[in-house]
Amino acid sequence: MAKKILLLPGDGIGPEVTAVSRRLIDFLATEGIVELQVDEAPFGGAAYDLHGAPITAATIETALQSDAVLMGAVGGPQWSGLAYDLRPEAGLLKLREAMDVYANLRPAFCFNALAGLSSLKTELIAGLDILFVRELVGGVYFGQPRGIETLPNGEKRGLNTHSYTSSEIRRVARVAFDIARTRGNRVCSVEKGNVMEAGLLWREVVTELHAEEYADVELSHMLADNCAMQLVRAPQQFDVILTDNLFGDILSDIASMLTGSIGMLPSAAIGKPGAPGLYEPIHGSAPDIAGKGIANPCASVLSLAMAMRYSLERPDIAIAIEQAVGAILTDGQLTADLGGSASTQDIADTLLEALGRELAREKREGFTPNNGK
């Protein structure tokens, strides 16, 4: 039966990079390599402009009925004055919450061809392969109470609540330990238990789960500020980094620059086994370059590869896409963020050819599933 994929291009460069993934999807479908039913809906600021809300109930329903949702990016200055709930970013949080995609996998992998473009020295980067497992539907992003209130003295107060229950921590920690077993078998759990009770509980629950079920996996703990420093000092020390929603957001952006550009980093947000996954680049709508046709589409395309691996049961296509991206980078097909002059369209054209070659090679030689490593 055809797998269902919902595209949510979003705002800014979102539609530009998603269009490249769409070309790959259409190619795979036309060649009969995979049977896909593709839907598309406005999302974020685009949905607000059309429907007065950043996501509609119908789009949430379609997402829940899909096998995978591929999102571009949302947000932009034209919507920044809206009330909090109407902002494009609030639509994204609503979607993540509705899909209950609590584990956000953010690989920071450096393609060989880009090692020299990292903001760190090449020798610190060679072979870099970190996987962030970021909790995605809890913590300070969702804690109650929240809001902006006026105090009796007339002053305003902005309020957010950072909270985690043990079951929320346990389920995402389980994902990190399970994935670690398929790669370097090491998990570094990151919080700030030195100053936050939620961090203390985080460490306690992770330690307990480790002792009960995952004693074979090497577990370490690190405070988030130290982790930020270690990521730019000696990033190769890490295999899987397990952390909360806010720290995961920030630490994965730091790690993106180790790989050459934020335009390279994909993500997969997964929930209960069998439930649809949400796939999106970690970058935003990049208003500074939107409409110029120069956005790097690799993060979107690599997110599609993650969808093939984690939701669409096609690890062969995932690997072919990843190999194709590696091949065009090696050929020097680089967008401006990587110091090149290729347009988004140029990348789409060469990527399609490279994907065709990779799939043909797999047909001849077979492939070995690599679990995203």
Ligand SMILES: NC(=O)c1ccc[n+]([C@@H]2O[C@H](COP(=O)([O-])OP(=O)(O)OC[C@H]3O[C@@H](n4cnc5c(N)ncnc54)[C@H](O)[C@@H]3O)[C@@H](O)[C@H]2O)c1
């Ligand atoms: N998942 C998402 O939809 C998401 C993620 C982050 C930020 N945002 C939103 O995007 C808007 C802009 O945020 P920002 O400027 O802080 O972050 P951003 O990630 O959009 O851009 C940061 C910088 O990286 C560059 N960049 C990002 N992606 C690129 C790509 N694919 N190719 C080339 N260069 C790229 C941009 O040009 C910019 O200079 C805000 O409204 C923010 O809330 C959305």
Ligand SMILES: CC(C)[C@H](C(=O)O)[C@@H](O)C(=O)O
């Ligand atoms: C846009 C925003 C809600 C989002 C986040 O903070 O999770 C973004 O920064 C990301 O990394 O996906």
Ligand SMILES: [Mg+2]
């Ligand atoms: Mg972010």
